[in-house]
Amino acid sequence: MEQPKTEAILRMLVMLSSGVRYSISELSERFSITERTVYRDLNTIENAGFVLNRSEGLYSLQLCSKEAKIVNTLLHFSEEEAYLLYKAMDMVKGGAPVSDRLVRKLNVLYDFRALSKISLKPEIVTVRVINEAIIRKKQVRLCNYRSSNSETISDRIVEPFEFLPEYSAVWCFDLLDNVCKQFKISRLDEVEDVDSDWLHEDLHRVPFVDVFRMSGLEAIDTVHVELTLKAANLLREEFPLSEPFLNVKDNSIDTEKKNLKYLLSISVADFHGIGRFILGLPGEVNVIGPESFKCFLKKNKQKDL
Numbered sequence: 053m054e055q056p057k058t059e060a061i062l063r064m065l066v067m068l069s070s071g072v073r074y075s076i077s078e079l080s081e082r083f084s085i086t087e088r089t090v091y092r093d094l095n096t097i098e099n100a101g102f103v104l105n106r107s108e109g110l111y112s113l114q115l116c117s118k119e120a121k122i123v124n125t126l127l128h129f130s131e132e133e134a135y136l137l138y139k140a141m142d143m144v145k146g147g148a149p150v151s152d153r154l155v156r157k158l159n160v161l162y163d164f165r166a167l168s169k170i171s172l173k174p175e176i177v178t179v180r181v182i183n184e185a186i187i188r189k190k191q192v193r194l195c196n197y198r199s200s201n202s203e204t205i206s207d208r209i210v211e212p213f214e215f216l217p218e219y220s221a222v223w224c225f226d227l228l229d230n231v232c233k234q235f236k237i238s239r240l241d242e243v244e245d246v247d248s249d250w251l252h253e254d255l256h257r258v259p260f261v262d263v264f265r266m267s268g269l270e271a272i273d274t275v276h277v278e279l280t281l282k283a284a285n286l287l288r289e290e291f292p293l294s295e296p297f298l299n300v301k302d303n304s305i306d307t308e309k310k311n312l313k314y315l316l317s318i319s320v321a322d323f324h325g326i327g328r329f330i331l332g333l334p335g336e337v338n339v340i341g342p343e344s345f346k347c348f349l350k351k352n353k354q355k356d357l
Contacts, residue, residue, distance in 0.1 A: 060177055076109070124136065185245065195240060209226070220237060225252050230255075262318070280312075280313065294316065
């Protein structure tokens with residue numbers, strides 16, 4: 053009885069990567085498949101990007117030791133895990149050569165049609181639909197988008213063009229306001245294809261984004277604050293990109309010093325991001341300037357940013 057095709061090819065890859073050379077008849081007998089099927093599977097493996105060594109009727113994979121280890125590691129993936137890995141690689145923007153090779157190889161190893169009933173989180177599905185729109189240069193409708201700025205829930209027709217690195221949000225050209233905006237994936241219900249091509253590609257630009265993940269056409273000001281060790285640690289953990297802008301106030305390296313202070317001077321696109329962080333740590337941050345930021349904090353001290 054023949055093994056399922058995906059299992060046979062996977063195990064054939066592992067065997068061929070072991071350093072031992074096998075004949076067609078040996079592979080046929082080992083996997084209980086016809087020699088014609090062996091030839092077909094070997095062609096499939098080569099088409100996926102692997103390199104086969106052929107010598108005197110014997111076959112092996114041309115792999116360095118590191119690559120051979122990776123092939124063997126594939127055995128530890130369940131079909132569901134491989135499917136999610138495939139989806140992740142398929143979302144890599146720009147068709148990176150390494151990504152393309154991995155996608156092709158995963159397609160060889162696993163039959164994703166058999167996994168069509170896998171239950172995926174709505175946000176994963178949303179990201180995939182948006183990514184396809186970016187690749188095809190299509191407009192989409194963001195259904196029931198919940199905007200914190202306008203405090204409204206409405207549909208938005210946009211031209212998506214670039215994800216944030218962690219896929220938590222996407223940059224789009226908003227056709228209503230005619231500006232580029234960042235839309236958070238968690239704030240929309242679903243995405244619909246409106247079957248219209250991009251019309252404003254020349255205006256697709258990622259605005260200035262500060263370390264607090266706020267965006268604007270440019271920085272509105274540079275904020276200067278003094279932080280306790282606790283506040284500095286939390287800042288590093290919540291906003292890792294702030295690290296280069298943090299400096300010990302007195303250049304001390306004495307970690308036992310209880311009143312150790314840090315200085316942060318950083319450009320921001322909006323006061324809300326850094327303001328939310330500071331207001332959440334009463335007594336841990338001293339604002340040095342500018343005055344416009346001090347006024348902002350005073351005004352919003354009793355509000356939920």
